[in-house]
Amino acid sequence: MTDSSIQVVVRIRPLNAKEIALLPRVDTSTAFQGDGGLAPSPSKGQSAIAAMRSHYIRNILAPVDDRVLVFDPVDPDSARAPSHMNFRGNGRRPRDVRYAFDRVYAPAARQRDVYSGTVEPMLAGLLNGFNASVFAYGATGCGKTHTISGTSEDPGLIFLTMQGLYARIEAESSEYETDVRLSYLEIYNETIRDLLSPEPTPPGPGLALREDAASKISVVGITEHTPASPEQVLEMITEGNQRRTQSPTEANAASSRSHAVLQINVTRRPRTAGTVEERCSASLNVIDLAGSERASATSNHGLRMKEGANINRSLLALGSCINALCQTGGARNVRGRHIPYRNSKLTRLLKFSLGGNCKTVMIACVSPSSAHYDETHNTLKYANQAKNIQTKVSRNLLHIDRHVAQYVQAIAQLRAEISELKEKLAQNSGAPMLSDGLAQVHEAQARLASAAATTRAAMEPCAAHTAAQALHAAAADYAAQAPTEAERAALASLQARCAPAAEKPRTAWPPLPLERPEAAAHDPACAALYDAVHACADAQLRADAETMQREALEQVLKTTVAPRLVQLVACTAHTTAALQAALPALVETDAHAALAAAAAQGAQVLEQVAGHTIPPSPAPAVHASPQRSVAATAASPARRLVRKSPRRRALRAPAPRASVGFASHAAPAARPRPSLAIAPRRASVAPSLAPRASVGARAEPASADPRKMVRPAPDRMRRPSRPPEPSEAPSRPVARASSGRAAPRVSVAPASRAALRASVAPSAEARPSRSMGAASAAPDVEASKAPPAEPAAASEAAPEAEAAPAALEPPAPRSAPPPASGGAPARRGLFQRQRRI
Numbered sequence: 136m137t138d139s140s141i142q143v144v145v146r147i148r149p150l151n152a153k154e155i156a157l158l159p160r161v162d163t164s165t166a167f168q169g170d171g172g173l174a175p176s177p178s179k180g181q182s183a184i185a186a187m188r189s190h191y192i193r194n195i196l197a198p199v200d201d202r203v204l205v206f207d208p209v210d211p212d213s214a215r216a217p218s219h220m221n222f223r224g225n226g227r228r229p230r231d232v233r234y235a236f237d238r239v240y241a242p243a244a245r246q247r248d249v250y251s252g253t254v255e256p257m258l259a260g261l262l263n264g265f266n267a268s269v270f271a272y273g274a275t276g277c278g279k280t281h282t283i284s285g286t287s288e289d290p291g292l293i294f295l296t297m298q299g300l301y302a303r304i305e306a307e308s309s310e311y312e313t314d315v316r317l318s319y320l321e322i323y324n325e326t327i328r329d330l331l332s333p334e335p336t337p338p339g340p341g342l343a344l345r346e347d348a349a350s351k352i353s354v355v356g357i358t359e360h361t362p363a364s365p366e367q368v369l370e371m372i373t374e375g376n377q378r379r380t381q382s383p384t385e386a387n388a389a390s391s392r393s394h395a396v397l398q399i400n401v402t403r404r405p406r407t408a409g410t411v412e413e414r415c416s417a418s419l420n421v422i423d424l425a426g427s428e429r430a431s432a433t434s435n436h437g438l439r440m441k442e443g444a445n446i447n448r449s450l451l452a453l454g455s456c457i458n459a460l461c462q463t464g465g466a467r468n469v470r471g472r473h474i475p476y477r478n479s480k481l482t483r484l485l486k487f488s489l490g491g492n493c494k495t496v497m498i499a500c501v502s503p504s505s506a507h508y509d510e511t512h513n514t515l516k517y518a519n520q521a522k523n524i525q526t527k528v529s530r531n532l533l534h535i536d537r538h539v540a541q542y543v544q545a546i547a548q549l550r551a552e553i554s555e556l557k558e559k560l561a562q563n564s565g566a567p568m569l570s571d572g573l574a575q576v577h578e579a580q581a582r583l584a585s586a587a588a589t590t591r592a593a594m595e596p597c598a599a600h601t602a603a604q605a606l607h608a609a610a611a612d613y614a615a616q617a618p619t620e621a622e623r624a625a626l627a628s629l630q631a632r633c634a635p636a637a638e639k640p641r642t643a644w645p646p647l648p649l650e651r652p653e654a655a656a657h658d659p660a661c662a663a664l665y666d667a668v669h670a671c672a673d674a675q676l677r678a679d680a681e682t683m684q685r686e687a688l689e690q691v692l693k694t695t696v697a698p699r700l701v702q703l704v705a706c707t708a709h710t711t712a713a714l715q716a717a718l719p720a721l722v723e724t725d726a727h728a729a730l731a732a733a734a735a736q737g738a739q740v741l742e743q744v745a746g747h748t749i750p751p752s753p754a755p756a757v758h759a760s761p762q763r764s765v766a767a768t769a770a771s772p773a774r775r776l777v778r779k780s781p782r783r784r785a786l787r788a789p790a791p792r793a794s795v796g797f798a799s800h801a802a803p804a805a806r807p808r809p810s811l812a813i814a815p816r817r818a819s820v821a822p823s824l825a826p827r828a829s830v831g832a833r834a835e836p837a838s839a840d841p842r843k844m845v846r847p848a849p850d851r852m853r854r855p856s857r858p859p860e861p862s863e864a865p866s867r868p869v870a871r872a873s874s875g876r877a878a879p880r881v882s883v884a885p886a887s888r889a890a891l892r893a894s895v896a897p898s899a900e901a902r903p904s905r906s907m908g909a910a911s912a913a914p915d916v917e918a919s920k921a922p923p924a925e926p927a928a929a930s931e932a933a934p935e936a937e938a939a940p941a942a943l944e945p946p947a948p949r950s951a952p953p954p955a956s957g958g959a960p961a962r963r964g965l966f967q968r969q970r971r972i
């Protein structure tokens with residue numbers, strides 16, 4: 136049991152609009168007038184102003200800080216004002232009295248501020264079994280109901296208290312079971328009415344007050360309610376206030392004509408069962424007293440006057456109790472000292488709050504208006520006096536010894552509690568373990584990532600090495616079954632290029648380390664998680680390795696195989712085109728037949744490898760006038776074509792698009808040699824039918840009419856080519872170049888395939904391509920863009936080109952060396968005839 140003083144706080148309500156309008160305005164603008172002034176002097180109008188004095192109000196409360204206020208302070212503005220304005224409220228002199236309280240709330244204070252300073256600190260005690268009371272005291276219209284109940288927009292202490300109480304109950308719900316019951320009553324004209332009962336209290340004496348042997352006061356027949364939420368409490372209180380007696384008075388448009396008491400009973404017991412149960416029980420009384428009023432001041436009549444008299448009587452009884460309690464220092468300290476609780480129902484009801492086992496807060500509501508000068512002063516005097524009241528506060532704890540028969544129930548409760556706690560423990564203990572395991576798995580994952588990065592860096596040379604080995608093996612396999620010596624030689628050179636890599640032992644990249652974290656040893660979830668992470672990293676690494684190998688192989692194909700293939704096809708194309716061009720000029724001989732066969736075979740090879748067709752030239756037409764034809768072609772300006780007879784155009788008409796590409800592609804013409812290495816795979820071209828010189832001399836500039844290039848003039852080998860004119864650039868792409876036919880037996884990467892097609896496509900800027908060896912280091916597409924070479928230069932470049940590839944592979948042996956320059960009699964004759972023309 137501890138001693139406790141009543142906590143007294145003062146709340147000053149703000150001036151309302153009506154009061155603000157009555158505040159005096161200090162007017163210093165009145166001009167001084169001499170004796171000659173016609174306007175009435177201030178002194179003359181003073182009587183009228185004096186008549187108004189009684190209507191003016193002034194502020195009689197000045198808070199100094201949050202604990203001290205001055206009642207009726209001296210107003211400095213008023214002292215400076217002209218004498219006719221320098222009046223005192225109610226004609227009194229200022230008292231300038233200081234009062235100190237536990238807390239002073241200025242007019243600007245909010246509802247929550249009042250709640251935080253008054254009821255909130257008592258809630259913890261309430262739940263632990265300490266009774267509490269808070270009551271609002273003051274004159275009518277001073278803000279008691281506003282403080283206690285408030286409005287739905289600005290709820291007061293009741294709502295805020297219940298909100299705080301439910302929040303605390305919810306927070307401790309795992310440990311305690313708490314019951315909240317509340318009742319709401321009013322004391323109106325000394326009768327008690329239930330405000331929460333749906334049936335109104337029957338008229339008459341109302342509900343009876345009863346005091347038991349332990350001096351505990353109870354209201355007979357009061358209803359108790361169990362709201363589920365503070366919002367429900369607000370609804371109930373709003374409903375109860377509608378039942379509360381309220382009437383408009385001069386002082387307050389909604390004056391409460393009764394004292395209202397909200398009692399909140401809280402009972403709590405711990406969830407843990409034992410042989411002895413400790414049950415706490417406490418009550419919180421929230422009391423909104425009716426306002427005291429001076430009958431002379433209110434001008435109430437009839438029922439209002441009777442109400443006022445009852446209110447005053449009960450408040451007077453309250454004052455007497457406070458006086459008596461102050462004199463005794465508390466009801467329990469002095470024996471035999473009479474406290475007149477029984478003088479009114481209000482004091483009987485408040486007996487428990489004022490002099491009993493209760494922590495009490497008194498909120499003295501005051502008005503700052505001088506119109507309530509005496510009421511405010513009395514309220515402050517009462518409040519000041521109430522500070523001295525001492526109460527003894529003890530905890531309402533009930534120990535319930537269980538009967539043996541209840542032990543079974545207690546044991547069952549304990550078992551349920553144990554299992555519940557075990558569950559919680561498992562959850563709580565599992566969480567850190569799992570999080571610890573997760574952290575370890577995360578660390579292991581980071582280690583895996585760094586190991587994978589190291590492995591990936593080591594994989595790049597491995598991938599190139601593996602690709603070279605694969606190519607070496609493929610070349611060896613193919614060479615074993617190659618039918619011709621030329622193929623075998625070409626593949627041998629490819630093998631030789633890949634040999635350095637193949638001789639090295641095959642390197643394998645290190646596997647990812649399998650380092651399970653420590654937590655995985657005892658936590659299967661962690662182990663599974665780590666294994667999944669490791670498998671994921673390993674799979675990623677394998678995918679990367681495959682990608683690298685594929686890219687390395689593509690690189691080898693692109694740089695080593697594809698350029699050679701491109702050149703072979705280009706040479707074949709040129710050779711075939713040259714043969715076809717030469718055929719019409721030849722008389723029907725054995726050589727003609729052999730050349731025709733060679734041309735057909737070349738066309739077939741091209742058809743198979745690059746998808747281009749070179750149709751055989753119509754020999755009989757050419758035979759009719761070979762010289763003219765050759766001469767016309769040799770001159771080969773585009774405009775001549777229009778002068779040709781329809782018959783000749785008909786001869787030219789079927790000129791294949793492919794042949795255009797071959798003829799205009801002067802670049803590979805510088806190196807016809809490699810064509811012999813691969814062409815004979817399907818249709819072996821007789822060495823004598825693929826004259827190197829004739830192909831190499833095909834540095835024909837692009838013609839405006841691509842078809843003119845079908846029949847090249849052999850003598851251009853010895854004459855400088857006419858530089859290409861922009862207008863003569865081939866304008867039509869070779870449509871069939873993109874026909875997509877795969878070259879047989881050689882798989883070429885898409886890029887290389889495109890380059891292959893590009894090499895046989897028409898290009899006015901074609902130039903002699905580099906050597907095969909050099910081509911392996913440069914994109915083959917560039918070769919097709921080279922400018923046309925001068926025949927002489929081209930023929931001179933050929934030996935150099937043959938020597939250059941030695942760096943990458945030995946020169947492919949010629950399957951059949953071409954005849955010496957000008958060795959073909961038919962061709963030489965052709966050239967001679969051309970010159971004559």
Ligand SMILES: Nc1ncnc2c1ncn2[C@@H]1O[C@H](COP(=O)(O)OP(=O)(O)OP(=O)(O)O)[C@@H](O)[C@H]1O
Pocket residue numbers: 147148149151242273274275276277278279280281282387389390391392424425426427500
């Ligand atoms: N702190 C405040 N802030 C704003 N308005 C207030 C405040 N206190 C009181 N009021 C207003 O003053 C008026 C009178 O207040 P209230 O009804 O609470 O007085 P009361 O003391 O309960 O009077 P009564 O004893 O006659 O019931 C109301 O309109 C109320 O809204």
